[in-house]
Amino acid sequence: MERVDEHPHWRTEARRLADLLNVRGIRDRAVLDAIAETPRHRFVPHERRDQAYLDIALGIECGQTISQPYIVALMTEAARLTGTETVLEVGTGSGYQAAILAQLAGRVITIERRLPLTSAAQPLLNELGYKNIEFLTGDGTLGWPDAAPYDAILVTAAAPSVPDALWSQLAEGGRLVIPVGPESGQELLQVVRHGEERFTRVLCDCRFVRLIGEQGWRAEEAFDEG
Numbered sequence: 001m002e003r004v005d006e007h008p009h010w011r012t013e014a015r016r017l018a019d020l021l022n023v024r025g026i027r028d029r030a031v032l033d034a035i036a037e038t039p040r041h042r043f044v045p046h047e048r049r050d051q052a053y054l055d056i057a058l059g060i061e062c063g064q065t066i067s068q069p070y071i072v073a074l075m076t077e078a079a080r081l082t083g084t085e086t087v088l089e090v091g092t093g094s095g096y097q098a099a100i101l102a103q104l105a106g107r108v109i110t111i112e113r114r115l116p117l118t119s120a121a122q123p124l125l126n127e128l129g130y131k132n133i134e135f136l137t138g139d140g141t142l143g144w145p146d147a148a149p150y151d152a153i154l155v156t157a158a159a160p161s162v163p164d165a166l167w168s169q170l171a172e173g174g175r176l177v178i179p180v181g182p183e184s185g186q187e188l189l190q191v192v193r194h195g196e197e198r199f200t201r202v203l204c205d206c207r208f209v210r211l212i213g214e215q216g217w218r219a220e221e222a223f224d225e226g
Contacts, residue, residue, distance in 0.1 A: 007041045013053035021073045028077045034103040035073055043094040062114045064209055066094040074203055075154050078177045078190040081105050085151035090140035095121030097156055102130040109147050111136040141213030143169045150174055158186045158208035163215035179208045
């Protein structure tokens with residue numbers, strides 16, 4: 001359990017953050033409530049916890065980041081969740097995005113290629129009481145066919161193009177939310193499946209860490225989030 005004297009006012013700060021995201025354009029009240037109910041300071045390094053409720057990305061282990069809360073909320077809103085969906089998250093990272101999704105979906109499957117990140121996120125999310133998350137370690141660019149099709153897929157790293165494997169694992173009407181583009185910058189896309197047709201909407205410009213894997217970037221083609 002968290003010590004009483006460790007960030008005792010986090011709920012006030014988390015609600016203030018949710019209110020800021022509302023001002024910035026996030027309208028889904030369930031998403032805002034999930035932000036307000038999630039202790040983001042538990043997902044960041046101890047030395048950065050005074051910045052946990054600022055609307056900024058922060059560095060975590062393995063050279064990765066915990067995304068800016070606005071981007072987390074925007075991606076979650078674009079997934080259009082109602083509480084019953086099966087969602088695939090590609091890139092567990094700190095586990096913060098999975099915590100948000102777990103409050104809004106029926107089942108969350110999160111896959112991470114870096115075992116140290118999975119090993120840190122899984123016990124934390126279990127401790128915080130999220131019981132509907134399944135953890136996998138592997139190449140997220142290939143998705144997880146065993147639990148497909150997915151009502152929504154969220155990808156928390158940038159791909160050079162939409163991976164065919166992820167597209168093929170979307171359910172009819174499913175939403176794929178993914179940053180796509182070159183090293184210089186990407187666009188955050190919402191891609192909706194209707195049969196074999198893709199309906200794509202650009203959500204915003206962004207800059208993410210690379211999505212490494214068979215259908216993403218090669219490990220040596222590295223670039224970092226700005």
